[in-house]
Amino acid sequence: MTDRLALHLVDPPPAPPPTVRRAPLRWRPLLSALLLAGFYALPWLRWEGRQALLFDLTARRFDLFGWTLWPQDVGILLGLAAVLATTLVLLTNLAGRVWCGHACPQTLWSRLFRWIEQAAAHCLPAAPARAAKHLLWLLVAAWTGITFVGFFSPIHGLVGTPWPPAWSGWETFWILFYAAATWGNAGFLREHVCRELCPYARVHGVFCDSDTPRMHYHARRGEPRGPRVAGLGGVQARGRGLLDPTSASDYAFRAAHEDIAGPMPHFSADRLGDCLDCGDCVTVCPMALDVRAGPHADCIGCGDCQDACDARMRAWQFPTGLIRRASPSYMQQRPSRWIRPRTLAAASTLLALLGIGLHYL
Numbered sequence: 001m002t003d004r005l006a007l008h009l010v011d012p013p014p015a016p017p018p019t020v021r022r023a024p025l026r027w028r029p030l031l032s033a034l035l036l037a038g039f040y041a042l043p044w045l046r047w048e049g050r051q052a053l054l055f056d057l058t059a060r061r062f063d064l065f066g067w068t069l070w071p072q073d074v075g076i077l078l079g080l081a082a083v084l085a086t087t088l089v090l091l092t093n094l095a096g097r098v099w100c101g102h103a104c105p106q107t108l109w110s111r112l113f114r115w116i117e118q119a120a121a122h123c124l125p126a127a128p129a130r131a132a133k134h135l136l137w138l139l140v141a142a143w144t145g146i147t148f149v150g151f152f153s154p155i156h157g158l159v160g161t162p163w164p165p166a167w168s169g170w171e172t173f174w175i176l177f178y179a180a181a182t183w184g185n186a187g188f189l190r191e192h193v194c195r196e197l198c199p200y201a202r203v204h205g206v207f208c209d210s211d212t213p214r215m216h217y218h219a220r221r222g223e224p225r226g227p228r229v230a231g232l233g234g235v236q237a238r239g240r241g242l243l244d245p246t247s248a249s250d251y252a253f254r255a256a257h258e259d260i261a262g263p264m265p266h267f268s269a270d271r272l273g274d275c276l277d278c279g280d281c282v283t284v285c286p287m288a289l290d291v292r293a294g295p296h297a298d299c300i301g302c303g304d305c306q307d308a309c310d311a312r313m314r315a316w317q318f319p320t321g322l323i324r325r326a327s328p329s330y331m332q333q334r335p336s337r338w339i340r341p342r343t344l345a346a347a348s349t350l351l352a353l354l355g356i357g358l359h360y361l
Contacts, residue, residue: 026307031102032111040143043150055152076357083353088200090346092207096214096325100201101302106193109144109186110286113137137187138179145179191287195298205297207346210328211336215299215306217292218331220244222275222322223251224267225292234274234318243273256293274318281305281323291323301325 045052047066054063062069062077069076088099100107120133150158153171167175185193194201208214220242221235235241243251254261255277275292282290284304289296291305303325310320329336 028102028303028307029111032108035103036108036112040147043147043155051154051156053151054154056154057152075360079353079357083350083357086346086350086353089207090343090350092204093209093212093340093342093346096208096212097204097299097301100194100204100300104300106185106190106198107286107300107302109140109182110190112140113186114190114286116140137183141179141183141186142175144182145175145177148178149174191298194287194300201298201300207342209340209342210334211338211340213301213325213327214295215291215301215303216295216324216326216328216331217252217275218322218324219248219252219292222273222292223248223255224264224271224273225251225255225275225277226267226272227276227278228269228272230316232269236319238270240271252292252294256290274313274322276312276316278312280308280312284308295328 042053043051047063050063052063052065056063060071062073091098116136117133120129120136123129124132146158147155149171152174158165158167158171158175189197223243232238242248251264251273254264258264281292282288282305284307285291286302286304287296287298287300289299291299306323306325309323313320313322327336
């Protein structure tokens with residue numbers, strides 16, 4: 001394989017990065033915080049003297065902000081579930097795995113538990129940090145179990161009584177069950193839930209096409225990757241420009257599969273791409289993936305790799321966007337299509353379901 005850019009076979013001298021500039025507000029953690037706060041607050045909302053959202057199994061009624069459904073209205077619930085499922089299919093086709101990356105409970109609680117873990121490690125010595133981490137995990141998991149059961153049994157009856165609470169056997173079982181599930185899934189299983197347990201993760205690829213956005217690494221700009229001294233500028237500022245697609249793919253493949261392709265050659269600093277090979281994109285990935293190795297079926301599209309890469313690019317005064325959310329068509333410079341077979345099928349099904357629902361309401 002020809003190494004077109006291997007001009008000097010020497011390692012570049014190490015140098016500390018330049019001063020980090022203030023990054024813009026990151027909206028993803030804010031969205032996660034708002035969704036978690038909404039979940040914990042929702043059972044406490046009142047509507048006309050009753051809990052606003054309550055699936056009261058004992059009374060066999062479903063209160064939804066003043067709208068009450070009874071057992072004979074099960075068809076409405078099934079129709080609502082069908083509308084939500086079809087909406088998810090259409091959203092996946094148009095925007096990728098935004099549900100997985102930004103709103104899925106597994107993602108939200110894993111992010112919260114990871115933040116607790118990092119905060120404890122930052123503030124305390126090793127042994128106390130582990131104890132504090134697990135204590136906080138258990139508290140969050142217990143309150144999550146109580147909140148979840150509060151959607152099926154009045155929340156004021158669960159926490160509004162003196163200690164010890166007078167929970168029924170089933171209430172106690174489900175609180176402990178969901179607390180244990182939260183503690184185990186968000187604290188230990190994390191990416192394994194998405195890879196091995198989630199059914200949506202197994203079928204989401206059926207809903208996507210070449211115009212569905214996903215996380216991409218701009219290999220033509222980033223390769224060949226490697227550390228370098230500060231102050232050289234990006235490939236455009238240095239006049240090196242972008243690699244041809246074949247060379248970029250070759251270097252990206254060799255960097256990701258060194259055991260197959262052999263070690264990467266060394267390049268002079270002025271011939272390197274914009275990727276500093278810092279590993280930040282891999283470190284922050286909740287699925288432990290390397291987006292530079294190519295599109296991954298397990299990628300949940302959370303964008304954490306993009307945030308980490310953009311922060312590093314800003315610190316080195318390089319243009320951002322080395323890792324970006326884009327469709328394969330866009331990355332291959334093909335025109336995007338809005339009218340596609342999967343899009344039309346999902347949109348038509350959704351409109352039909354909504355039309356049937358309006359007819360019977």
